[in-house]
Amino acid sequence: MGGEFVLRKPRNGIKCRRFDRCNTMRQTETELFSEETRERRRGRRRSFFLDMIIFFRPCFSNFLFLSLFILSSSSSSVLSTETEYLSPRNQTLRPLEELNKLKAINQHLRKINKPSVKTIHSPDGDIIDCVLSHQQPAFDHPRLRGQKPLDPPERPSGHNSRGLRPKSFQLWRMEGETCPEGTVPIRRTKQEDILRANSVSAFGKKLRHFRRDTSSNGHEHAVGYVSGEKYFGAKASINVWAPQVQNQYEFSLSQIWIISGSFGNDLNTIEAGWQVSPELYGDNYPRFFTYWTNDAYQATGCYNLLCSGFVQTNSQIAIGAAISPSSSFKGGQFDITLLIWKDPKHGNWWLEFGSGILVGYWPSFLFTHLREHASMVQYGGEVVNSSPFGAHTSTQMGSGHFAEDGFTKASYFRNIQVVDWDNNLVPSPNLRVLADHPNCYDIQGGSNKAWGNYFYYGGPGKNPKCP
Structure with a gap:
């Protein structure tokens, strides 16, 4: 009698007459059954994980x-x-x-995309939601919950109304679409936007960096700045370009910084301008943006309306939406005028675009040092240099051309002013200029009757003189 036959007989109901043989058969059968069961389970586990891997x-x-x-x-x-x-x-x-x-x-x-009363599809692929003004993300803040946006404040004296009308500068409005009064246009955040970030908590935030540090996390600057006094606002006209950004993890921007506190963990900033950021927006369009922080870019603050903070009051401008047109090399120049100032009555910091168009405000309670005043104002460009392949990035600042190339070729800030203690707009006193890496991005200042205080700035990044 073969071993295979002996093992099958008990399973077919044939009794075993000898105890020791029967015991051996049962033990062997049990081992085979256990092994078969393990094999089937392993097969099911392999199938499950293969399915999951294919799915994900x-x-x-x-x-x-x-x-x-x-x-x-x-x-x-x-x-x-x-x-x-x-x-x-x-x-x-x-x-x-x-x-x-x-x-x-x-x-x-679900937290940041609020219910809308109207949805607009922009030619560049953006989705703009018209959200009731009191339901925007700012009013998730405990200090603002249940409130409504404030009325317009008093403008600084010396402010004129010349400038660009907002309807002609953003792509989502090119086909005549608008948001109803009582709503604010908010660029809808998509799943892929957050997936491009390192994490959910990092989405919508700048990497931590410090003022004009030549090696600080790869952030490089070419800026004009004033310091040493108490400042209550700033204004400038900035021409808009579409600089090339080498990879998704870098950006190029031009902006105004309102700064107070030390350049340690208590740094307060308010920022506004235009930027190209593939990681944040998923494309290479120049976009109108805002930013704030009260702890040196660590835990507080964000871009645009991606957290509770900035309160938008305007129904015609979408923060974070693409700007069009932009300036062209040896061609037409397109600039935007921005004014940031502290409301003398309530202490909030307001943002104005172009010809008297109020965009909104940063509540004073968001800040520590900026509750009182700014100790420095900066104007200029910033890029992130991730040193791809061990070399300096080719990400452009501004137009991608050095300051010496001048009008229609280089980027500029013009009519640079500050707001003083008495809510007056005055020319920026003692404006100084500085570039972290002048062989990569540089800056040159000047003054005349037409442009007041101004400077040209920018550069190509990687080039024979830029290590």
Whole structure:
């Protein structure tokens, strides 16, 4: 009698007459049954995880690319977090982690994308939601909950109304679409917008950096600035370009900074201007933006309306929307005029665009030092240099041309002014200029009757003189 036959007989109901043989057969049968069961379970597990991997393959590729980039970055805190996904111990957990990440993203989207009374589809792919003004993200803040936007404040004396009308400068309005009165236009945030960021908590925030530091997280500047007095606002006209940005993790911007506090953990800033940021917006359009922080870009503040803070009052301008037209080399020049000032009555910091168009305000309670006044004002350009492949980035600042190239070729700030203690607009006194890396991006100042205080600035980044 063969071994195979003996093992099958008990399973077919044939009794075993000898105890020791029967016991051996039952034991052997049990072992085979256990082994078959384990094999079936292993097969089901392999099938389940194969299905999950196929289902999440697009997310895996994005996640792997993001992790590889972060491995090459200089941020050790981000590195230690993201590289956990690459360890063998965590390979089988990635589908669950990915699901949790998508859940967190969707929760954040529900928080910042408010119900709209009208939706507008922009030619550039943006979706603009017309949200009731008292339901915008700012009013999620405990200090503002249940309130409504404030009435317009008193303008600084010496302010004129010459400037650009807003209807001609943003793509979403090119086809005549507008938001109803009583609403504010808000660029809708999509899932892919947050997926481009390092994390949900990092979305909509600048990396931490400090003033004109030549090695601070790759942030490089060419700026004009005033300091040493008490400042209550600033104004300038900035021409708009569409600089080339080398990769998704860099940006190029031109803006006004209102600054107070030390350049440590208590730095307060208010910022507004235009920027090209593929990571934040997913394209290379120049976009109108705002920013604020009260702790040196650590935990507080954000771009535009991506957190509770800035209160928008205007129904015709979408913060974060694309600007059109932009300036062209040896061609037409297009500039925007921005004024930021502190309301003498309520202490809030207001933003005005162009010819007397109020955009909104930053409530004074958002800040510590800026509750009183600014100690410095900066104007100019900033880029992020991630040093791709070990070389300086080719991301352009401004037009991508050096200051010496002048009008129609280089970028400029003109009619540079500050607001003094008595709410007067005056020419910026003792305006100084400084470039972190003048062989990469430079700046040259001047003054005349037509433009008042001005400067040209910018550059191509990587070039034979830029290491």
